[in-house]
Amino acid sequence: MRTTTGSVLLLAMLALAGCGGGGGGSGDGSGGTSGWLIPQSQVVDAGPGQDGIPSIDRPVFAPVQDITFLGDAELVVGVKVGGESFAFPHQILNWHEVVNHTVGTDDYVLSYCPLTGSALAWDVDDGRLDPDFGVSGLLYNSNLILYDRDTGSFWSQMLEQSVRGSRSGEIPGRIQVIETTWATWRAMYPDSQVLTRETGHQRDYFAYPYGSYRWDDNLLFPVTREDNRLHPKRRVIGIRSATASKVYQVDSFGSDTQAINEHFDGNPVVVVGNSDLDFAAIYSRELADGTILDFTAVQAQLPVVMSDSEGNSWDVFGTAVSGPRAGTQLALTESYTAMWFAWAAFFGNAAIHFN
Amino acid sequence: MARIAKPILLSFLVLAAADAAATTCSCANVPLLGTMQLATPADGQWFVAGTYEFHDASELVSGSSTVPDATGRDRTSEALVLELGRGFGEKFSLSAMLATVRHDRTVGGLNDNATGLGDAIVMFKYSPLAISLYSRNALSLGIGAQLPLGKDDAANDGVVLAEDLQPSTGAYAGMLWVYAARALNESSSARLYANATYTNNGENDRDYRFGHAATVSLGASYQTQTPWGFNVELLYRNADRDQRAGSTIPNTGGEWLDLVPSVQYHVNDAVALRLSGKIPVARDLNDELQFTTRYSVRLTLSWVPGN
Secondary structure, three states, X not given: OHHHHHHHHHHHHHHHHOOOOOEEEEOOOOOOOXXXXXXXXXXXXXXXXXXXXXXXXXXXXXXXXXXXXXXXXOEEEEEEEOOEEEEEEHHHHHHHOEEEEEEOOEEEEEEEEOOOOXXXXXXXXXXXXXXXXXEEEEEEOOEEEEEEOOOOOEEEOOOOEEEEOOXXXXXXXXXXXXXXXXHHHHHHOOOOEEEOOOOOOOOOOOXXXXXXXXXXXXXXXXXXXXXXXXXXXXXXXXXXXXXXXEEEEHHHOOOOOEEEEEEEOOEEEXXXXXXXXXXXXXXXOEOOOOOEOOEEEEEEEOOEEEEEOOOOEEEOOOEEEEOOOOOOEOOEOOEEEEEHHHHHHHOOOOEEEOO | OHHHHXXXXXXXXXXXXXXXXXXXXXXXXXXXXXXXXXXXXXXOOEEEEEEEEEEEOXXXXXXXXXXXXXXXXXXXXXXXXXXXXXXXXXXEEEEEEEEEEEEEEEEOOEEEXXXXXXXXXXXXXXXXXXXXXXXXXXXXXXXXXXXXXXXXXXXXXXXXXXXHHOXXXXXXXXXXXXXXXXXXXXXXXXXXXXXXXXXXXXXXXXXXXXXXXXXXXXXXXXXXXXXEEEEXXXXXXXXXXXXXXXXXXXXXXXXXXXXXXEEEEEOOOOEEEEEEEEEEEEEEOOOOEEEEOOEEEEEEEEEOOOO
């Protein structure tokens, strides 16, 4: 009996230890077998698991005037799709990170990474059986990696590229997003629709899920490079090309709207922003016909934020709303708002614009 | 939640007696080999125990309230713990524990899992008081270390899994342990006991540190005239937030109060089986959202060679 008891214990220990001594996984959406386009060793399992942070797949919207749960200073992410404007409050995005939305026949995915403060919208209306995206539970440079539910491919949000799977290397179509305060958005687009808290999930949307992370110096996950020229959580709008990147601090534009006409990596761009109103955007100044415009900031006429020497007025989404070129859309740039540490980690040696 | 802790701590201070119960400490869902038997082997005596534990940590809790989880998440852990103990002299003993662990995380049909050796614990115990014909009180003190002998870099498809899915914490830890008991009758078949542990966790090579944790339990046991014995325990646990490179990790740490009933069957003088469960009573998770214990079940087979 004594020998038997001891043997059983030891055999049981060895049996459990012998099940592989490592990790494993199974199921759909593993991303296929192709390699990562980013260093695999720097891809981090953040803990929740794939879809552990649930995307919003059937978003419910309400008119601006019906929204009572947002404070004036709270940030929202705005888009214009199919001729309509929509706002997505950070207080909801913090808990879900991905919203799959269809407007008419236009499918797009809006993603927000609370750890890097970056919001992007991608046109995914490409005829796939399931155009939806989800949260993979993985991070690269502390930034959200999405996966698409059609092929299971992984997509780096800030690189704006599929980084693993059958769609590896694909770059999604961009949709311009504007991140600003609820008060500014409301003033800009009072007729817009706003994502409500009818998400299908029960969360304390008034609570910020990451403690003091928004303001403190600390990162929760490792990044490939650190740059201490700015506070790590400073909100910047960055622009990048294959060979260069540059950032503008959102809180450095001043209380009057500024329009900065300059060249980035040889291309004419305009950077428009206002610190008090808390918005920033970067567009190409070169039109399809080769014309290069110079812009002047426009005050107190939201959503119009700039005009040009031809007499056109342009809104914050870069659309001419009046003048001879009314209806013209400025070309988008590879630019978006993010926390400085994240921009620096992804796009090293970024130039910093100082007023 | 402090209102939960205070009465337990006060009660602990006034208790004294002896038993052979156990306490479990799970840290961020990683079983930390808290499955230590409280009995102190006699001089020269060996003590062997094997424990299987199943831990379901699929309950989504916001602060102190359970919230529905539409993600269908299933988070479980299994552990096999082998403990060897030996007495030295009348008042000293040494316990060593080694675990193998399997963690599973399933969300929406996608499963991640990790299996392997977990941490080991070596605990040196000093027992100045023991229940005997001449004393109804028992007191034991212990100091120990957690050794990261196991696997802490388990990966799925090349991506290292999150810390709470690793079989081992990958870090050393220091541990303190106090146990006191009092027999309520001359046969000492009825006892009250209290047990407290403190774990000071170190940082692993990925700069991750599980939160320091303290547990206090109060229990009562009754051994019938038959081979059957019964036990009920209130277990309070307080854990600091985890840290990475010195930064606290949100949605970790908190306070838990669990009810731990158990039943024990003595096969003979040398071998006993014990079945216990953990039922959450209250928790306060720093007003944050966490997946935490829904329940756990443990089966222990203990053997005292020579009895």
